Amino acid sequence: MDGDISVLTQNSPRREWLVRCYDSNLxxxxxxxxxxxxxxxxxxxxxxxxxxxxxxxxxFQSALNAAITQAAQDIEAAKP
Numbered sequence: 001m002d003g004d005i006s007v008l009t010q011n012s013p014r015r016e017w018l019v020r021c022y023d024s025n026l027x028x029x030x031x032x033x034x035x036x037x038x039x040x041x042x043x044x045x046x047x048x049x050x051x052x053x054x055x056x057x058x059x060f061q062s063a064l065n066a067a068i069t070q071a072a073q074d075i076e077a078a079k080p
Contacts, residue, residue: 021045 021031021044029045040057043049052060 015035017033019031019033021029023029023045027045031045032041032043034041034043038054040052040060041049042052
């Protein structure tokens with residue numbers, strides 16, 4: 001997300017993923033997740049982004065996995 005343009009070759013690993021999300025006004029938008037030089041950058045539809053360094057990635061993944069588990073439990077609990 002630093003403005004550098006990556007050159008992709010046929011055997012290059014994927015480095016960017018686009019995910020549907022909502023902006024601060026609840027309008028559908030696109031978030032981008034990018035892996036570059038051992039860091040992960042996440043950009044939201046409101047042009048806000050943050051970068052996770054090597055040690056932060058594990059903590060973020062753990063928190064995200066816990067949140068996913070809780071959200072799934074909330075959905076199950078809300079079913080009639």
